[in-house]
Amino acid sequence: MLKIKKYGAIDIGSNAVRLLVANVIEEKNKEPQFKKSSLVRVPIRLGADAFVSGKISEANTQRMLDAMQAFKLIMKIHGVERYKACATSAMREAENGEEVAATILKNTDVKIDIIDGKKEAAIISSTDLNQLIESDATYLYVDVGGGSTEFTLFSKGKIINSKSFKIGTVRVLNNTKPENKALFKKVQKWIEENTSDYKRISLIGSGGNINKLFKMSGRDSGKPISYIYLNAQYQFLKKMSYQERISELSLNPDRADVIIPATKIYLSAMKWSGARKIYVPKIGLSDGIIKSLYFNKL
Template identity: 80%
Template sequence: MLEIKKYAAIDIGSNAIRLLIANVIEETGKETQFRKSSLVRVPIRLGADAFVSGVISEENTQRMINAMEAFKLLMDINNVEKYKACATSAMREATNGKEIAEKILEQTGVKIDIIGGKKEAAIISSTDLSQLIEGDASYLYVDVGGGSTEFTIFSKGRIINSKSFKMGTVRLINNSKAENKIIFKEVQKWIEDNTKHLKKLALIGSGGNINKLFKMSGRTLGKPISYIYLNAQYQFLKNMSYADRISELSLNPDRADVIIPATKIYLSAMKWSGARKIFVPKIGLADGIIKSLYFKKL
């Protein structure tokens, strides 16, 4: 017997807000499958407000309300039976984050959960990471967002340690060089201390920027990107102007700037951990929300 359900996830990040609608396919005697049906991404850069002024502006508040109303209509059209909306570092750090969440609930009926870094990492790790982390190998999972980066170390199929750092792409663009230097040193120490005893470690990368870099590489899904390739791509992107990254590489305007600090984070994590390759399974918070909803972990 085959049954198909529709689940949705709303990921309210520091650089963009996403609605993922997925088909949950249940078939007797088979493992449940989760297939992406549609993904809508709206570039509302909440982090530019939250990490600079500490509050989300009225303009972006209204854009969020409009986005939630649109997402609710899209979920209705698609007959979505369950959904969850989660907000990360920008809403978490904005002094008016909770107030905005209440306003959105009142005006649109969409309830937003503002989650911490550890919960964010736990939701993401409930995705298809198991296909990569099986066996005796060790991995450093790096999820780069606009406001924070989540690091999780896996060895022999188990989580060894995890930590969330305020080192996101939007934050790095808005911070001073001195502030960025401090956070990079802090992350370097944590990675080196927690990976020095692990051999043949590889990275697993998630986030919109590494997905874009993987797509640009032309590699087959499942094949890793090397440190040498990623470093060459970083130098190439860094030497291009913002306008050229948009016109010549067809990057979205809200991707063309953050892809530089994102690539630097992945490269730094590879260097500090000794990893020579990075796997990009195309998973993220929205995928984790849907799986957590299905398995009743949220």
């Protein structure tokens, strides 16, 4: 007997807000299958508020209210039975983050959980990541967001260490060069200290920017991108203007600027860990929310 359940996940990031609707297919004596049904992404750059002025603006609060109302209607149309909304570093660091969450709850009945970096990494790691990890290999998992980046070292199928750093694409764009240099130094130290005892490390990358870079590469699903290719792409993108990235590469306006610092973060992680290739499975916080909801971990 086949059963299909519908779950929703709202990921409130620093660069964009996403709604994922997924079908969970249950069949007797089989593992449940998780299939994406709908993904809606809206470019509300909360990080531009939180990391510059320290608070979410009235304009973006209203946009958030509109987005949550729209998401509720979309989930109603899909017949979603359970959903969860999680906010990351922008809402976490904004001095009025809790206030904005309370306003949204009052006006839309959508409850937003503002989660810390450790919880974010734990939710993401509950995805299908384990299916990608070879039992005898070592991987550095890197999830680049708008406000923070989560690093997790896996070896022989087990988590060795995990750390969240306040280095994200929107934050890098808005910080001064000395601030960014200091942040990159902290990340370098952590990666080098934690990977020094391991050989032949590969990266696993997640986030909208690495997904876009993978798509641009034309690689088959499951095939890695090399350090050499990613570095060449980085140099190519840097030479183009913001307008050229939009008109010639068809990048969304809110992707065309952040893709540069995102690529730099992935390249830096590869350099400091000695990784020569990066795998790009399509997983992220919203996928983790769906699985955590289904297994009652949230």
